[in-house]
Structure formats: structure tokens, C-alpha cells
Amino acid sequence: MRAQLHPKQSERLAHLRELGILDTEAESQFDEVVDLASKICEVPISLISLVDETRQWFKARVGLDAPETDLDRSICSHVILQHDLVEIADTTRDVRTADNPLVVGDEHIRFYAGVPLLSDGGLPIGTLCVLDTEPRVLTDLQRTTLRVLGGQLMRQIELRLALHQAEVLRGEIDHRVKNSLQTVLSVVRMYKSRVDNAVAIEALSAVERRIDAVAMLHQELYQTSQSDRVALAPYLVRVASLLEASAPSNVRLDMNVCAVQVVSSTAANIGMIVSEFTANAIKHAFPDGRRGTVTISAELSADGATLQVHCRDDGIGNANPAEENEVTRLGQRLMQAAALQIGAEFTLEAQSDGYHLLMKMPMRAASSVGQAAE
Missing domain, CATH: 3.30.565.10 (Histidine kinase-like ATPase, C-terminal domain)
Structure with missing residues (x-):
């Protein structure tokens, strides 16, 4: 059974794209989350699944080779319609998953649990989920762990965006500062080329050195993370x-x-x-x-x-x-x-x-x- 579209599908997809995380390279901080979720929940498969318009794409995964699937195979597209963890103890007995190709096909998925990744505004972009080939039930500690990991994961994704935006802003400021310094240097050099007095030329040279030193300091500040x-x-x-x-x-x-x-x-x-x-x-x-x-x-x-x-x-x-x-x-x-x-x-x-x-x-x-x- 294919999931219905989210009531705020357009806004949800817009936020997902704004985060700039779709189709990015693997990153260790995300790989570590799915590895930990798999071990704590004692299951072979764990995914960070981002539900796009026509597919679900896995930012990180263990136990599954495919980097993405279409939405006909997506259990996570059901979970983003909820506001809390969804646990399906036996996928063959749940109407949402009984006919899913992952359940009836070679993957033989029999258990699913996922927590929606919610923005501050309540828009879901995907899930942190765990899967097994045998029916099972999570413990209270495992459910709590999934909820905590999901919340921390969403904060990490949004922090990633904030850092990127700060870097873009910093680059724009850097560009403007460089242009300003170059303009001042051009004026100083123009006056220097038109002056005959040796003392004035030396004074303008001193000003030129100071501007150059400021430009070098600005470059070092831009390159450092501090x-x-x-x-x-x-x-x-x-x-x-x-x-x-x-x-x-x-x-x-x-x-x-x-x-x-x-x-x-x-x-x-x-x-x-x-x-x-x-x-x-x-x-x-x-x-x-x-x-x-x-x-x-x-x-x-x-x-x-x-x-x-x-x-x-x-x-x-x-x-x-x-x-x-x-x-x-x-x-x-x-x-x-x-x-x-x-x-x-x-x-x-x-x-x-x-x-x-x-x-x-x-x-x-x-x-x-x-x-x-x-």
C-alpha cells in the first residue's frame, strides 16, 4: 500500500531541498548514527531515509545495498504522516506494509520501526528507521533510544545547513572586504604614481604596506575556523x-x-x-x-x-x-x-x-x- 501524500507536501519538500542534504556524499557522523541504532536495537538494517517526491534516498545505511528506492517500496513514507515512532512488529499483518515489495520480495522484511525526522516547524523530511527479517518487538529502552537519536539527528542536519549558510555569508563578506581594500589600495597607488616629493612617496608606501598587512590578516581570519x-x-x-x-x-x-x-x-x-x-x-x-x-x-x-x-x-x-x-x-x-x-x-x-x-x-x-x- 502506497502512503498518501503529506498534508503539507509542498512545504515539506521545499524544506528538504533547503537543507541541501539530498544526494550528498557519505559523512561519518551520519554513518555512526545508523550503526549505533542497528546495534542498540539488535537488528541487521538501519537507515536514515529522506522521503523525496518520487523516491526515498538513504543518507546513511547499514545492512542494505541500495542507495534509494521508489516510494512503492517505502515504509518511511507512511511514518512521516505521524508525529512519533511507528513500530510494526510483523509487516505481513499490517495493511500499510503487507503488500510492500520489501515484504513480499526477496528482502523478506518482517519488522519495521521508525521515528520521523521533524523540523522545528513540524515538517517531516524522512525517518531514522530499523528493520529486521524476523518479527519482533522493541524494548522501552530501544524505543527511547530511537526517539533520542532521531531528535539529535534532525538537529545535526539543521546545524549542517546553518553552518553552510554561515559559510556562504562569510564568503560574501570576504568578497566585499577584498574589493574595498583593493579600491583603497588603487587610490593610494594612483596618488603615489603622481607624487614627486620623496617624503610623500615614502609616506604613501607606508600606508600601502599597512593596507596590505590588513588584507593579509583578513585572509588568515577567513581561512581559520576560529x-x-x-x-x-x-x-x-x-x-x-x-x-x-x-x-x-x-x-x-x-x-x-x-x-x-x-x-x-x-x-x-x-x-x-x-x-x-x-x-x-x-x-x-x-x-x-x-x-x-x-x-x-x-x-x-x-x-x-x-x-x-x-x-x-x-x-x-x-x-x-x-x-x-x-x-x-x-x-x-x-x-x-x-x-x-x-x-x-x-x-x-x-x-x-x-x-x-x-x-x-x-x-x-x-x-x-x-x-x-x-
Whole structure:
């Protein structure tokens, strides 16, 4: 006997499609549910059956080879007309199932129990069901378990949709942020190309570096599953790579940053400091084609309570200090202010073997720590 259509069939099918779960690949969290249901109910077959317009499709299954069946073979299409667990102790004695091909055919199904998967609005999309080739009766514990598993399963399916929608929204926001940053960068570069004053060009270059650093931070935030924490090592590598691309062939960058996660505001300040130091070193530390290296390192103290960031170059140092201008002094003040914002001790010195910047900050903001990564 084929089941009647659900009274809210159109709405039910619309919600099923909205969930985006039909014809998706197998997922372990669903496979585990049917495996558990089969074992607890001591039956050979368990299914997560989604009742579509002309078929029932199995999101997860044990004990049955077919990935779907037509509705003429569907017992679950009867169950979605109910609001609670349906148990058929002997399928040959129930009018809904006595002539079902699964019962009279080679599958020899003699027992069925299923709980409808109901949305918050009460719309059923399918069932969690268990089947056997022998008549039987479930225990109270088995019935309760099926009801609980069905409820949890529906929450899991709806959470899956919510996460997908959040990812789509996040992607849209990411696209708009990227476009906005690119627009600002284009304006800065246009002004930079039309300015003759060296100090103004350097100031615009500093603004350009800061925007690039923000874009890199945004990229790291988008790629992580944690909303406000980023991995420091790949972020600093991204920031430095932009500067290295514009560096002359005689200057090399070397980075060794431990694997640590910090909140985005901390990463932004560290990124700005590293960016300013590296840009100044590239510009001033290696005159007349002198070969040299800018080294950036970040390491944790033995107790993991402090992060030490060391930026240094092996350039001319205090042997022939570059003439300072207002932009250079502003850059130094910005680095000091950035260090102050994250509660870090900050020193910047010109020594005989080059410039050295040392920053020590407490790691209360860190979320996880790993091994060193270069």
C-alpha cells in the first residue's frame, strides 16, 4: 500500500531541498548514527531515509545495498504522516506494509520501526528507521533510544545547513572586504604614481604596506575556523613576502616563527611592526648594493608565558645612520605605539652589526602552541 501524500507536501519538500542534504556524499557522523541504532536495537538494517517526491534516498545505511528506492517500496513514507515512532512488529499483518515489495520480495522484511525526522516547524523530511527479517518487538529502552537519536539527528542536519549558510555569508563578506581594500589600495597607488616629493612617496608606501598587512590578516581570519584567532607564522610569512617581492636582489629575508595562535588585534600589531622594520631595513641598511639579510624570529619562553619577537638586519647599523625624516620618525612612533597596545616591552637600537628590534609580550592572548615552523 502506497502512503498518501503529506498534508503539507509542498512545504515539506521545499524544506528538504533547503537543507541541501539530498544526494550528498557519505559523512561519518551520519554513518555512526545508523550503526549505533542497528546495534542498540539488535537488528541487521538501519537507515536514515529522506522521503523525496518520487523516491526515498538513504543518507546513511547499514545492512542494505541500495542507495534509494521508489516510494512503492517505502515504509518511511507512511511514518512521516505521524508525529512519533511507528513500530510494526510483523509487516505481513499490517495493511500499510503487507503488500510492500520489501515484504513480499526477496528482502523478506518482517519488522519495521521508525521515528520521523521533524523540523522545528513540524515538517517531516524522512525517518531514522530499523528493520529486521524476523518479527519482533522493541524494548522501552530501544524505543527511547530511537526517539533520542532521531531528535539529535534532525538537529545535526539543521546545524549542517546553518553552518553552510554561515559559510556562504562569510564568503560574501570576504568578497566585499577584498574589493574595498583593493579600491583603497588603487587610490593610494594612483596618488603615489603622481607624487614627486620623496617624503610623500615614502609616506604613501607606508600606508600601502599597512593596507596590505590588513588584507593579509583578513585572509588568515577567513581561512581559520576560529573567528578571532590567527596562526602567527603563516600571517607573518604573508606580510614579509610582500616586502621581499619588492626588495633588491642583494637583500634576503629569513623567518623563523613558532607555531602559535593569537587574537587578530595582536597579530595586526605584530604584523605592522615587522612590516615597518623590514621595509626600513630594505631601504636604508644595505646601501650601494651591499648584500645582507633581514631576520625575523618569534619564539616562546620555556614556560610558554612570553612571546619574544626579534627583528634584526646585518646592515650598516650605526656606522652610517640614515638621515631621518618625518615619515621615518612616524614609523618608529607607530611601532612603539603598536607594542604598547599589546602590552609588550619594546626596544629598537642601531648597533655596529645592524639594527635590532626586540619585543617581549605576555601570551595571555594565545590560544594554542605548537612546535617551531619555518
